[in-house]
Amino acid sequence: MDVLVDRCAALDVHKDQLTACVRRWKAGGRRERESETRTFSTMLASLRVLRAWLVSEGVSVVGMEATGVYWKPVWYELEDAEAFELKLLNPTHVKAVSGRKTDVRDAQWLAKLIECDMVDGSFVPPRAVRELRDVTRYRRRVVESGARERQRLQKLLEDAQVKLDSVVDDVTGVSARLILNALCDGERDPEMLADLAKAKLRRKIPQLREAVPGRFNDHHAVLVRELLAHIDYLAGVESRLDARVDELIAPFAAARELLMTMPGVARRTAENVIAEIGVDMGQFPTAQHLASWAGMCPGNDESAGKRRSGKTRKGDPWLQSTLVEAAWAAARTRGTSMQTRFWRLAKRRGQKKAIYAVAHHLLIIMWWILHDHVPYSEMGDDYLQHRIDPVRRQKQLIRQLEQLGVTVTIQHAAA
Secondary structure (H helix, E strand, C coil), X not given: CCCCCCCEEEEEECCCEEEEEEEEECCCCCXXXXXXXXXXXXXXXXXXXXXXXXXXXXXXXXXXXXXXXXXXXXXXXXXCCCCCEEXXXXXXXXXXXXXCCCHHHHHHHHHHHHHCXXXXXXXXXXHXXXXXXXXXXXXXXXXXXXXXXXXXXXXXHHHCCCCXXXXXXXXXXXXXXXXXXXXXXXXXXXXXXXXXXXXXXXXXXXXXXXXXXXXXXXXXXXXXXXXXHHHHHHHHHHXXXXXXXXXXXXXXXXXXXXXXXXXXXXXXXXXXXXXXXXXXXXXXXXXXXXXXXXXXXXXXXXXXXXXXXXXXXXXXXXXXXXXXXXXXXXXXXXXXXXXXXXXXXXXXXXXXXHHHHHHHHHHHHHHHHHHHCCCCCCCCCCHHHHCCCHHHHHHHHHHHHHHCCCCCCCCCCCC
C-alpha cells in the first residue's frame, strides 16, 4: 500500500490509559517506515504531555477509535491543536489483525491504516453543538422519566379501583390533582371528591362520583404522594433544562425557525435535530451522506448481482427516534405531501416501513433547508398527480382489471 501521510499517529484509548503509536520514515535516507509507541495515562496532565509529544514529532494526522465515552476527554484535549488533523474512527470500520492482540499492535495497525489514508473520520460536532446535545439528550430522558411516573400512577390508581383515568384526560391535571390530594388527606365522600372538579370537567361530575374513591386506603396514599412529588420534581428539572436549551440554541435560532416550517417538526424536535447534526451541512457532502450517517437510508448488501438485504445500518439512535416521532406527526397532518407519501407506501409495504421512509424524507429536506437557508415549501397532497404519466397509469389500471377477469375496451372521451 502507498504511504500518503508521512508522519501520523494512532491512539488506542482505554479508561485509565492509552497507547500512542507514531509512524514515520526511518532516518538515513532509507525508504523504510518505523514505529514508536508510548503509553500515557488518561489524566489531564498526561494528556498534555501526549499533545506536546505529538506536536514535537511533527505528525499531521492523529486517529483514535470511538471507544464508549473514553475517547471524549482525549479528543477535547487534542482538538484545538493546529499542528495536526484529528480523526475519530468507527470501530466497525477498523478490523484489528487477528492473533496476539495487544494495545501496542492495535495502535500500530491503526497507524498503518491512517498513513495509507484508508479510513475516514467520523462526524464530531463543534463544542457549542456538543453542549446543546448533552442538554437536549438529558432533557429527553427527564421527559421519558416523567411519562413513566405518570404510567405508574395510573397503574396504582387501577389497583385502588379509582377509575379517574377513565374520566379525565390527564391524571396529573388541576382537577385530578385536587381529587388525589383529597384522597391522600383521608376524604372518601364521592360527592365531596367529585365537587372538586374545575372548569369543563364539572360536566362529568356524575361520572366522577362513580370513579372515586374505590378501594383507596392509606397504603395507596403513601405511594401517590411520592409519585406526585417525583412528577413535580421532574417537571421542575424539565423547565430548567428548557431555559438552558434556550440559552445554548440562541446562535442557531434562525436554523430552528427554518426547520419548524416543516410539517411534524415542533420546537423541541427542531432543537433535538440541531443538537444531533448541527447547522453546518458542509460536514456532509450531500443529503444522502447525512441519511447514511444517521442510519436512515436502506442498506446496500449486494453480491454476485443479487441484493441480499436492505436493512438500515446502525446510526444515531437519538436522531432516528426524533425523526420517527416527527414522521408520525407529519403523516397525520392533513393536506400535506408527507401524509400522501405515507399512505401510498403503507398500502404496499406496511406502516412501519412507510413511517421510516417518511422520516428519511424529512431528513433529506432538513439537509436542504440548512444547506440553502430557506424555509420549507409544501407541495400539497396532490403532488403525485402532477408526476403520474397518464399512459402508464392507464396501462396499470387495465392490467389490474384484466387480472380480475374483466375485458377492457378503451374509448376516449370527447374533447
